[in-house]
Amino acid sequence: MPTEKKYALHERILLDIEARILSGEWPPGHAVPYEVDLAQSYGCSRMTVSKALNRLVRAGLIERRKRAGSQVAQPRTQSAVLEIPEIESEVRSMGAVYGYVLMSRVRRKLLKGDREHCSMPLQAPVLELVCLHLAEGRPFCLENRLINLAEAPEAAAERFETVAPGPWLLKQVPWSDARHVIRALAADARTALLLQIAEGAPCLVVERETSLGGNSITCVRLTYPGGKYELTASFTPTDKTKAVPSAMP
């Protein structure tokens, strides 16, 4: 039987230990063998074991302390990875024709009421956009967006009549982190009218504030008719980041 060369040694070690933890064989608090012992039993050097164990630390599966050794971490919360795709690809992946309509575009200053959902400074110059995303010609998602023109001045020159602000910003402006809030709300009169649903109907609302180094760049509220849309998230024990196909510019 030829040795399966699919995984590198340090990955095999990682997977072995991960399997023991996830299977419950090593419950939280259980001691993980010392680096030197693992190195001996795998017939490899300590560095190779160290690499595997340190990746498990970053994945949150184990904790390590000098002199005390390594032990299986106590699971604190269930964490899941939520993929939030571009609305256009979301619609297309349903096999529907995608459509986009700009409803309004206003340049103004940030008011006190905006601060409820958004951490830009008061009086900041913003571009307020209201857009509708369509699937098969019918309303799919209502987008309310504020763009901080102090951080993204290029947006002032863009009409956003044919291109949605989401993809435009993603290409144009660098960002470092995002905060999402997900809630269920009843449709108010204006939302109900635009989404063509009954007033008071449940809606899934995703709010996202994107910023670069503490400065809020844009703040978006996506309102989906409830029951027509759902978010899915899956738990990943290890930090297996999927390789994304990259198109060259």
Place this chain on the structure above:
Amino acid sequence: MPTEKKYALHERILLDIEARILSGEWPPGHAVPYEVDLAQSYGCSRMTVSKALNRLVRAGLIERRKRAGSQVAQPRTQSAVLEIPEIESEVRSMGAVYGYVLMSRVRRKLLKGDREHCSMPLQAPVLELVCLHLAEGRPFCLENRLINLAEAPEAAAERFETVAPGPWLLKQVPWSDARHVIRALAADARTALLLQIAEGAPCLVVERETSLGGNSITCVRLTYPGGKYELTASFTPTDKTKAVPSAMP
């Protein structure tokens, strides 16, 4: 000026490169210097640089190919890490008194209707639980749960009158992955009654199916009154994600 010893060398290299990418100085597709060159400019060995670059790969910020070198990755679909804490700690973190009530506990077999939300085999022996989680004595969350007794037979002996099934299962049964679905739904008559809200009021519904190696262990539906609860998720391009407790005004 004393050398700041806060970060290890490979972390400094990582942070330097991350900063250039996030600032937009190195746009997607931009070439990252070769390992040997970085090693030279930092005055360190190739392995140290390699460690930093490989962490950036796992964080999804760069891509590397042999002979071709490394380059900045194309921005991926926005993905966020969703932290789903235990309901009890969630309530307590709001500064409220937590309460738990078991509404019903029935042992039965899996019916066709259950399969809508749950991938256990038909006729599987299940324990069906309905519980109410309280904050300050008022309904906070309605829990509908099925536990697969074929996978977790210990559950048959537990009454679940004082301990909620979530924490009990977390301690008792190992699991390897979970699938979450989040949606907004209108409260039906029974839900409205239990949560003391109006029928038709919007609710945030989180469904989670937990399994071990392909076998479904438990399937839970958590229904929160809309407007009283929200989920938050945050994303940072580096692999360190912050947990944010969800609190409400």
Place this chain on the structure above:
DNA sequence: TTTGAAAATATGTATACACATATTGAAATT
């Protein structure tokens, strides 16, 4: 008994080296 210094120990960081492997680009062959 308490305090505190010192030894033991496990991980943390980094080096220098060696060889493997995938990809590129150019040279040689068809």
Place this chain on the structure above:
DNA sequence: AATTTCAATATGTGTATACATATTTTCAAA
């Protein structure tokens, strides 16, 4: 011109070693 071959090259994996650092244990002094 199209294809194959081959060497150059950048990353991938792993070893052996060294010293740093945090923490526990031990043991002796106050």
